[in-house]
Amino acid sequence: MTETAIKALCKQHATPFYVLEEDKVKERVAFLRSHLPKDVALCYAVKANTFLIPALMTQVERLEICSPGELAICRRVGAPMAQYVVSGVHKEAGVIEDLVKEGVETGTPAGLYTVESKTQLALLQQAAEKYHTVLPVLLRLTSGNQFGLDESDVEAIVAERKNRPSLSIRGIQYFSGTQKTSLKRLKRELDRLDDFLERLKDTYGYEAEELEFGPGLPVTYFAGDTFEEEPFLQGFSELLENLRFSGAITLELGRSMAASCGQYVTKVVDVKQNRGESYAIVDGGMHQIVYFGQSLAMKQPGIHLYSEHEAEGDHKWNICGSLCTANDMLVKQMPLPNLHVGDVLAFQKTGAYCLTEGIALFLSRDIPKVLWVPSNGPVTILRHAIQTEAMNTPMIKEEKGE
Numbered sequence: 001m002t003e004t005a006i007k008a009l010c011k012q013h014a015t016p017f018y019v020l021e022e023d024k025v026k027e028r029v030a031f032l033r034s035h036l037p038k039d040v041a042l043c044y045a046v047k048a049n050t051f052l053i054p055a056l057m058t059q060v061e062r063l064e065i066c067s068p069g070e071l072a073i074c075r076r077v078g079a080p081m082a083q084y085v086v087s088g089v090h091k092e093a094g095v096i097e098d099l100v101k102e103g104v105e106t107g108t109p110a111g112l113y114t115v116e117s118k119t120q121l122a123l124l125q126q127a128a129e130k131y132h133t134v135l136p137v138l139l140r141l142t143s144g145n146q147f148g149l150d151e152s153d154v155e156a157i158v159a160e161r162k163n164r165p166s167l168s169i170r171g172i173q174y175f176s177g178t179q180k181t182s183l184k185r186l187k188r189e190l191d192r193l194d195d196f197l198e199r200l201k202d203t204y205g206y207e208a209e210e211l212e213f214g215p216g217l218p219v220t221y222f223a224g225d226t227f228e229e230e231p232f233l234q235g236f237s238e239l240l241e242n243l244r245f246s247g248a249i250t251l252e253l254g255r256s257m258a259a260s261c262g263q264y265v266t267k268v269v270d271v272k273q274n275r276g277e278s279y280a281i282v283d284g285g286m287h288q289i290v291y292f293g294q295s296l297a298m299k300q301p302g303i304h305l306y307s308e309h310e311a312e313g314d315h316k317w318n319i320c321g322s323l324c325t326a327n328d329m330l331v332k333q334m335p336l337p338n339l340h341v342g343d344v345l346a347f348q349k350t351g352a353y354c355l356t357e358g359i360a361l362f363l364s365r366d367i368p369k370v371l372w373v374p375s376n377g378p379v380t381i382l383r384h385a386i387q388t389e390a391m392n393t394p395m396i397k398e399e400k401g402e
C-alpha cells in the first residue's frame, strides 16, 4: 500500500488496526506454487489468520482446522467441507459426532480427520460406526512432543487396520515446528518419514496414499536476516522430489502464506526522553503484534513511518506499547528520524499469527479493527474493534441472579 493509502485509512479509522491485502496474499500463494513441485498440494493452517480464509479457500486445496472455533469460522464463511482437515490435539467428542452425522445426512462430509492419539482413534471409529460411514483419516506422527502418535502406535494401528473398516487410513501427517531455515533439518525429517513409510510398506503391506507435511517455511522479519528464499525453496523442492514415497504430498502452511499480506498500523501518542533514551509510546502494543523470534525487542522488524513532519534527525527509538508493563517494548533502538505525536508506524509482515496470538485481554484494551483491501473495490471492514472490558469484569450480584 502507498503512503497516501495508509494515511487515508488512518483518517477514516481509529488506530491501531490491521490491514490485509487480497492481492498480496494471492500473489504469495502463486509464488509458493511456482517455486514448489507442480504436483504438491497446499493446505492453509487457518490458525495463522482466520480472516484470510475466504481469500485463500479458492487458492489452496485444503484448510487445516484445529478447534471448534476455527471450524465454526470456516463454516460461517462458506468454506467447502471437502477442504477441511479436522485436526488438533483435543477433539471434542460432541463436535466430531455432530460433524460426522451432518456429513452423512447432507452428503457433504469433512475431507479428512487427523488422529493424534489412541483416544482420538476410538472417538473417530465410534462416530463412524454410529453413523454407518467410513472416515478418511491421517495418522499424525509425533515429532517428539505432545502432538501426534508414537511411531510404535502408528505401526500398531496400521497393522490392525483391517479390524477398523470404518476408518480409511489415507496416510501420515507430520509437523514439527515453525520458522525452519535449515534444509539439513528438513532433509533429516523427510528422510525419516520416507524410511518410516517404507517400513509400513515392507512390514505391514500398507502403502500410504498421502503425506501431509508441515515444513514450517520461514519468513524473514528482521533487519540483518540473511535467509534467501528462492534457493531454499529450490533445495526443499529437490528434497520432496527425491523421496522414495510416490503418493500425494500436501504441504500444510500458515506463516509463509499469510505473513506478507498484513500490516499493523499504530500511532505515536507520546514521545519522551528518559535518562538519555528516546521513547515513543504507541496506541497499540505487544498484546496485538507478535514477531516470532523477536527477543526482548532487540530485533528490528520492517516499519514504515508516515508523518506530516519533514524527516529530520536520526535517533535510536525505543517503541513502546500502551500496556502497564516494561515488557511492552515493540522495538529497542530503532533508527528513525524524529518522531512526533500523531506519526503513524506501519509494522510489516504482520498477516500471520499477530491477529490470533496476542494477549488481547491484558489491560482490557480494545481488540483492533481489521481492514481488507480487496483486489478490486473499496476497503472494507472485516472486524470492528472489540471492547474487552466486559470480559474482564466480574459479574455483579444482579447479573448472577443473587
Ligand SMILES: Cc1ncc(COP(=O)(O)O)c(C=O)c1O
Residues within 6 Å of the ligand: 045, 048, 064, 087, 175, 177, 178, 179, 214, 215, 216, 217, 252, 253, 254, 255, 256
Ligand atoms: C499441525 C500444524 N500444521 C501447520 C502449521 C503451520 O505452521 P507454519 O505457520 O509454520 O507454516 C501449524 C502451526 O502451528 C501446525 O500446528
